[in-house]
């Protein structure tokens with residue numbers, strides 16, 4: 172019989188219970204016990220709900236209060252020395268690593284965060300060195316397996332594999348130069364062995380071990396380590412389901428097929444084409460093949476008929492007992508349940524399926540593949556066929572004007588009028604910025620008042636006019652604040668935006684929105700990605716009224732603020748009937764009109780944020796060029812309609828530039844701001860090495876943490892930046908927007924930032 176399985180479930184709670192509990196705990200309003208109780212309730216709801224959908228293999232252990240990679244670091248005692256001996260509880264150490272801590276005499280920044288493969292989820296990067304002493308501080312997989320059992324649900328525990336853990340890790344500050352985390356594999360394996368042995372002793376039949384790096388080029392060089400590690404682990408463990416996702420095994424398949432595990436999971440949502448090769452490679456083994464047929468990354472209802480016909484190939488070749496119908500990856504990238512949506516039309520609701528509905532889909536698929544004679548199953552399959560054909564009919568309704576405009580794009584549309592040096596002179600005259608100009612990345616604290624005004628507008632208790640007046644007052648005070656603090660290039664603060672992507676989606680044609688479609692981005696930060704459902708266009712100017720209002724209340728230059736085409740695409744749930752490239756170009760054209768309108772309205776610095784360009788990078792290098800070409804072209808299409816004197820900015824919240832540097836250069840933004848505060852400044856070497864000539868603002872402090880950087884810290888930062896970058900190219904700014912911060916720390920931090928920039932002006936005059 173074909174079994175069904177879910178690889179992981181959203182850990183945020185149906186009503187964002189986890190966010191609420193975690194933040195209440197941080198605020199001192201909830202005790203640690205109360206927090207754990209709230210978390211346990213969410214876990215129980217997840218398990219019992221997945222079970223009620225008829226799923227056979229239900230995940231446990233992947234739940235987290237912050238990040239699942241951080242859970243592993245904490246459980247394995249991979250705690251960097253700066254978080255040890257602080258005299259705080261283990262739970263607080265865990266949160267200190269995730270978000271930094273600055274209370275009661277303790278002052279530690281957060282550990283580095285990175286994007287999880289090509290998703291918008293961020294994990295906390297493990298930091299290892301020769302001194303790391305792995306031990307199993309606690310067995311989370313075991314604890315949650317038992318907890319589920321007590322709740323009446325038998326689960327398949329999930330752990331992140333040892334190779335993944337080490338490949339995702341970085342060398343800590345204590346490590347000697349040249350240290351490679353992977354060298355710790357022999358020291359780490361005993362911990363995994365204990366963990367797995369305990370699971371087995373407790374009766375766990377299967378364990379899901381995630382090794383997502385197996386879909387990347389990097390895995391090939393570790394073929395031997397995978398082999399020896401799994402040979403070791405398989406000795407005394409539940410049956411291991413080696414789990415890959417987000418891509419194809421490709422060249423790694425030959426060695427993966429030989430690993431001594433009991434099952435292999437592959438992603439057929441992203442890479443349906445790999446099924447044939449995988450079947451051939453494992454046919455003569457006894458491996459169980461888990462088919463990722465239901466997308467863990469998107470929200471479209473699965474075409475069950477198509478999925479079943481793909482699945483049938485595996486059943487025919489391997490037999491039903493060796494096949495599992497599964498989600499392609501963990502469902503943590505999808506919202507919890509469609510049941511929470513009351514505003515979507517019946518037509519729209521019928522297009523989608525969220526995590527809980529996807530659990531139902533794998534159960535139906537497994538029944539179909541097992542040739543179930545159950546009339547309920549055939550009825551569900553028929554209903555699914557009807558939904559899918561209705562959606563196809565909708566998809567065929569295109570916006571011809573938009574399609575024609577995309578088809579008519581010429582190389583000239585992608586070019587500024589003159590090269591950067593010429594533009595720079597024009598901009599200097601126009602903007603009159605001092606040396607080491609200070610600016611921010613755009614957003615200022617999104618306070619309770621702002622959120623409540625927005626909620627009142629939605630409810631109708633504030634009229635549109637009242638709301639607009641409120642936003643204007645907000646802009647007044649943010650502008651005044653920046654003048655008082657002494658910043659040079661101002662922003663309006665983005666108070667009108669619920670989210671940098673959602674806001675634009677709401678103004679564009681072609682999007683649809685959920686009320687509760689929250690997805691975890693990092694820690695307790697969740698986003699609600701818009702859904703692109705049809706061709707995209709801009710029916711009217713969007714930000715012009717706010718930016719020009721802001722400019723009207725100050726003499727200092729105002730920077731307009733837009734979200735870039737690639738980021739809007741990557742942070743939305745895209746269509747699957749049209750290529751991402753086409754969707755990106757449609758967005759770029761809509762934004763190009765907005766950029767030109769801003770310029771016409773007297774805004775001469777315009778920032779188009781592309782923080783998501785990098786995470787959209789395909790996982791295999793051979794696929795990079797194609798993506799980078801259309802991604803960079805989209806940015807250029809959006810930004811190149813302006814005069815030389817208009818300064819274009821872009822912003823990225825990451826710092827690993829080396830491998831995509833030529834593309835960053837090809838964006839040809841006049842100024843870019845990047846994250847450089849949490850990582851060391853090695854990143855700037857690339858700018859030096861590649862001869863980057865445009866202006867650049869490497870973030871001087873980390874805004875993801877409430878910690879206030881001292882003036883001295885920022886001066887030191889600037890000083891070390893100047894070792895690598897010419898003084899006349901340097902902007903001074905934080906490393907990202909301030910929307911998640913409070914006013915008190917924002918004011919203190921920016922005052923220090925301005926003071927440090929002023930010091931630099933005299934010091935390096």
Ligand code: MET
Nearest residue numbers: 612613614780782908909
């Ligand atoms: C995630 S990048 C954020 C950029 C945006 N302009 C902001 O300041 O919030």
Ligand SMILES: [Zn+2]
Nearest residue numbers: 782824907908
């Ligand atoms: Zn950012």
